[in-house]
Amino acid sequence: MNKIKEGAVDIGLILESSPSDSTLKWQTIREEPLVLVASPDHPLSSLRKVELSHLNGFEWxxxxxxxxxxxxxxxxxxxKRVIYRIGLELGNPEAIKRCVMASSGISLLPQIVVEEEVRxxxxxxxxxxxxxxxxxLQMVIHPKKWISHSLKEFIDMLK
Incomplete structure (x- = not known):
């Protein structure tokens, strides 16, 4: 976002629940679903609906x-006072997916990140x-940014 403010970057695509900087121009492109994932043999995967209370005590x-x-x-x-244990903390979604596939842990990830493994x-x-x-998925632009013809076409394509 600093690069957008400084004019070094024309546009940003950011996953946010709501705009976090009121000095920038924000536009929602679409909802990016978050999904709770586990290995197919995890006890929670057999439930028809997972409630918060079902998550009590599981490793994340x-x-x-x-x-x-x-x-x-x-x-x-x-x-909701759900007790949870953090088994691992990783900065890479690929590593998180591999660990979930190999363990009894569960994780929350953007749907787009896990589509292939789910398929x-x-x-x-x-x-x-x-x-x-x-x-x-939010598009972020500096409010005083000059919009070239090609950038406008790209923005229109995103919408």
Whole structure:
């Protein structure tokens, strides 16, 4: 976002639940679904619907603590007094997926990150949703940025 403010970058695409800097121009492109994933043989994968209470006591493979969707998840878990254990904390989604496939841990990741493993049956998406755990793909532009013809076409294509 600093590069957008400085004019070094024309446009930013950021996963956020809401605009985090009011000095920039934000536009929601689409919701980017977050999914709870586990190995296909995980006990939660057999449930028709996973409630917050079902998550009590399970081990999590988490993103780093500054990740916006981890912050959302932990806020919801703490608010509902769901006990959770962090088995591993990793900064790389690929490493998180591999660990979830090889362990009894669960993780929250953007759907787009796990689509291939889910399609191949290596990961299972658990039937879980919560209104406070969601992200949008946001387009961010400096409000005084000159928009070239090609940049305008790119922006239109994103919309």
């Amino acid at each position: 493979i988490m993103t780093e603590d500054s990740c916006n969707y981890r912050i959302m998840l932990e806020k919801v878990l703490r608010a 191949r049956g290596e990961l299972a998406v658990l039937p879980f949703t919560h209104p406070d755990i969601r992200l949008d």
